[in-house]
Amino acid sequence: MGGFEDPVSTFNSICTHLNGAGAFQPGFEKFKASDILKNLFSESSFDNQDIQDFILYWTQTAFNRKVNQERASLATMDWMQANDLKKDYFENAKIMGLVTAKVPLAESYDETWVLGSAALPLIWKMDNLKNTKELKGVNLGFERFLTGKRELSNMGALESPGFIKKVADFIGVRYIDEPNSFIERSDGRQYLNYAEGETKKVYESDLVRYIYQDCFNKPLDEQNLIDVAAREGTARPDTGDTIKAALNKLIQEAEEKEEFKTGKEIIILITSIQPHIERQRIGAQRIIDNELKNKGFAHIKISTHALAPELNEQVALANISILHSDMATLISEQYLKITEGKEAKRDASHLMFQSRQQYLKENLPPMPEPVLLGEMVREEFPLEIALKEVGSHLSL
DSSP: OOOOSSHHHHHHHHHHHHHHTTOSSSOGGGOOHHHHHHHGGGSTTOOHHHHHHHHHHHHHHHHOOOTTOOGGGOOOOGGGGOHHHHHHHHHHHHHTTSSSOBOOSSSBOSEEEEEOOOHHHHHHHHHHHHHHHHTSOOBOOEEEEEEEOOBOOBOTTSSOHHHHHHHHHHHTOOBOOTTSSEEEOTTSOEEEOBOTTOOOOOBHHHHHHHHHHHHHSSOOOGGGEEEEOOOTTOSSOOHHHHHHHHHHHHHHHHTTOHHHHTTOEEEEEEEOOTTTHHHHHHHHHHHHHHHHHHTTOTTSEEEEEEEBOOOOHHHHHHTHHHHHHHHHHHHHHHHHHHHTTSOOSSOGGGTSHHHHHHHHHHHOOOOOOOSSOOSOOOSSOOHHHHHHHHGGGOOO
16 A cells, blocks of 8 residues: 555554454454454554555455446355345445435435436336436426447346347347347347348447336437447446536536526436445536536536435345445545545555556565464455444444
């Protein structure tokens, strides 16, 4: 991690406390995360920023998601097969706000942004949006559906082959009949095997149109759709790309309205599903604030609220690897939120999972020999058990 005056002593101290807590032996049940909380950070070598950075660095191990990797393809770890550990983890995920429903905090919004466009989650979002508007009477304002210009492929439960064909039929795209309706490409995914001479393809935006039509029994107006192409050098647009595109549209429209010129705050309802919603909302707010500042629109005030249905326990336990990864992402968003604009000992990119390996490769000095390690040295700190015990204490 770096940033310590005496890194060798700090390293040995960490190893001593980890060993005392049972980290260097194979039995998860013998590891005492509470001992780490009690003893490790009481050392005088750790100040508050060190503790924040340490928690971020450790929890980023849980992220375990490569650049451009889909959440549905995350590997399941051994501990995720144990029902007692999974259920304990679920209870702590509740405390951290990763599974409970997010309800509107206002009765009326200027805009509502719907994030993400995988089939099953999108159905949940649409249903929740409909209930919020029609049953709870919340004014959602202008609705924007944020999606990326990415061709649909079969990603397990998210987009089934049958669902993709329904979307193709909906927009009039021709494809080869069964059993050759799908074909595998070089990325290992199954795509529609288009009929000879067919020039159109099936994209995520088509999926949004199809589900909207089915849910609300009317077509989606094109002005409500944010359809973003991938940046050069990237496989697909991410949530940040779609938020920036939606914000640009909003700025253009707000500049023409007198009430926003005089300082009226714009309130946006960000809607998604658990466990993603809160880290998406925090990330969206950060992007919005930075874009407004950098583009000279500081006079436009925007705040965000969250909307998401509760995550069913059975669904959560069946997708524990995704819950685990999003926990790490939420902590990183909270970290960026509370450290923004403050003097830092360490660059946040040096702590993040997807960027720290290159930094370590280029800057890591020879490692000292640890002390008091016990019989078995694990390659990774058993983070999953630590989080089970300390989830309620991670107050970033």
